[in-house]
Amino acid sequence: MSIKVKGFLKDVGGASRITAMRREMIQSAETTPHPQDQIRELADALHPGRQNFVVTQIRPASPTSRTFRLEPENGHIPPFQAGQYINFYLTIGSSTLTRAYSISSAPYEAAGDKPFVEITIRRNVSYFVPDYFFGEVKEGDVLSAAMPFGQFYYEPLRDAHNVVALAGGSGITPFVSMAKEIAAGCLDCGLTILFGSVKSDDIVCGEQLSAAERACTERNAGLIAAGKKTGGQVRVIHIMSDDPDWTGEKGFVTRELIEKYSCGIDCVGTEEGAKKIDTSYFFCGPLAMYRAVSRSMEEMGITLRRFRHDVMAQPGNVKQIPGFPEDQIGKTFQLTVVRGIQKDVIPARADEPVAVALERAAIPVDTHCRGGECGFCRSQLLSGDIFVSPLGDGRRREDKELGWFHACSAYPVSDLVVKIPII
Ligand code: FES
Structure with a gap:
């Protein structure tokens, strides 16, 4: 496309006519919003x-x-x-x-x-x-x-096609959703779930996982019969930590088991399956398990880009948090909460996040992830000392320097004065 320059005076004249037309249209437009605003409708949906x-x-x-x-x-x-x-x-x-x-x-x-x-x-x-x-x-x-x-989902532009999910207890729930979506043909990735439970008679969502696995195997029946695959796109490996009668994998989700099942599910039984293929590891489970799994990831040389994790928030045992000052456990501090012109003084236990102290005192605090990631509970520390869990410190550098913290992942280690948003 070429733009024809008609000359300085003609161009300036043309531009002034457009400006005048625009002004006229603005002045004659309705003052109330159009009842059908498609952008607004899409945003609301x-x-x-x-x-x-x-x-x-x-x-x-x-x-x-x-x-x-x-x-x-x-x-x-x-x-x-x-x-x-x-x-x-x-x-x-x-x-x-x-x-x-x-x-x-x-x-x-x-x-x-x-x-x-x-x-x-x-x-x-x-x-x-x-x-x-x-x-x-x-x-x-x-x-x-x-x-x-939340950001804990499979994204083909970011993650490898072969996904190994590492789950403990109720940390299985996001993977149940993924497995069902794959089984319905709505999500395309290979999913191997290493699922740690204590006993085989208390497997969370066990039936739903089996149904997804079965549906995928049935869909691949032709390829399996032709020897091109040995299973469907979803497979679940149960690992029992305390079940003497269990005949499958026993113990915990160790490096050995992770490596054993990291072979791509799409190429199990094929030449490619024998090779180590690009894999994304997704973890969801309790803190103690996260610590063991993240050690395994380090030993296996898995890059941060390939290890995504969702640590289940608020461990019952704060001793498991790396660096937690154990000598503070059992102490209760005075927490002064400033909201606008209102000031409340409430007790805050050293072994509970500040957000929980606020909730116990019926002071509204907006939390979403409860893992230090989303920033919805961002608050300001006016005085006192806090311990911030290194597993949930999603603050920006400037926030740290200026005394902001996330109430869901910060623990009092002295009397505090904090300022929280009014919701
Ligand atoms: S609730 Fe998400 S950072 Fe606190």
């Missing part, structure tokens, strides 16, 4: 903010865990990726708090005629909320929540 969900089904996912099915009151669930989480806004007693749970259902199930999402919760894995879900929540209840959040 993708990020609807808080929604009400009806609990339509509660079923056991193992003897110690339950799956809760939630259907949106407005009939619509925003699109999400397998591995992302939903954040609940709960009122428990006098406390108002937020809690995030990985979605254990698959994205395709949220896009059907009767859309739903599911979460699977194990009793007693974090502070007081599981008890609420187990003891209080019943079918028909309405819960307020927002979604989707």
